[in-house]
Amino acid sequence: MLLSQLPEDVLYHVLSYLDCRSLSRLSQACTSMRRFVNRDAVWRKIAKERLNTGITRNGTDIYPHIPLKERVRRAQNWCHGSCRKAVALKWKTKLMPWLQLDGDVLFLSQAADIGVYHLRQDLGRVQHSPFEVYSGHKGDVCRFVLTDSCLISGGSDGKILVQSRRRDMAVELSGHKEEVNCLDSKEALIISGSRDQTARIWTLTSTTPTVTIPMYDRVWSVAINPTLSSFVTGTACCKNFSPLRIWDVERSACVCSLGSEFRRGAGVLDIVFESPFQLFTCGYDTFIRLWDLRLSTQKCVMEWEEPHDSTLYCIQTDGNHMIASGSSYYGVVRLWDKRKTECLQFFQLSSDTVSSPVYCLRITSSHLYAALATTLHSLDYR
Structure with missing residues (x-):
């Protein structure tokens, strides 16, 4: 019996x-x-062990439209x-930009405006001029988030704007x-x-905070738990209490x-929930920390230290094994494998004479975008 004549489950x-190389060689044996x-089913086990293939730890596939074999190839890159x-x-003026991705569209804050750009995924480029601009702040946009229907931004003018993505409501x-x-x-x-x-709790149905x-x-940072039952705040750590606190939304x-x-001064600048009980933080103390929020532990279980002592x-x-971080000097982006303590790869994006922090970064299966x-x-891994 030929190998191809075996029952599919066998x-x-x-x-x-087989490993990745053996499977690739086997695919060259014959057409059948x-x-x-x-088939994706053949590569799923390998994909779960690789970086940024879109297979999360719980098995969810983030990029079902991209063949797993192609994603494994990119993971090697x-x-x-x-x-x-x-x-x-x-752009000419020094800013503190923030960005978000939504499919093949990139949202980028520049001063008081948020520009919307088409991503040319085939060429790995960003459209030079925005096809849409959200405005309304009297000061710079500090942060913004996207939902299915709204763009919500906070500015240095102390205002929060909720703008419909259909542009029919603001x-x-x-x-x-303050900001x-x-x-x-x-x-x-x-x-x-x-x-x-202060931290404030709002709803989309009211123009004043509920709490x-x-x-x-x-x-400096906030993040809502995916269960919506709690949220985490990160402060500047200039007082005599922990900068990281968990708050119950209802109470x-x-x-x-x-x-x-x-x-003192080890403020928390970014917080990311990977699951309802897994929380990543980073900030001025140069560490990335993974916190286990299950009731039996609620402690730091892993740490990764920025080797050049940078904020x-x-x-x-990526929801599985990879972490990407942006540091405060020379636009350094680092890639980390959670299963290792040492940095996997790093890239210096600004020149030796002009130093800039990486204010925000976003990753897809094929690209990393970093705002300085x-x-x-843009880093293209295809």
């Missing part, structure tokens, strides 16, 4: 013992074997640092006395944090504080 089992090997670097956009939320450093939104819930040392929580310190009460050994402004994860003070960089 053949799947046989191929599960190539068709079989190219992520691992080995094989990419094409390009400056996608430039609502101004007033309450903060809105951070915000997050899921469904109808909005959480904001400000330099005025104002005194934080007694500047709030507006502090549930617990995370960590106890933060040095970490932002982090992103005067440039938006």
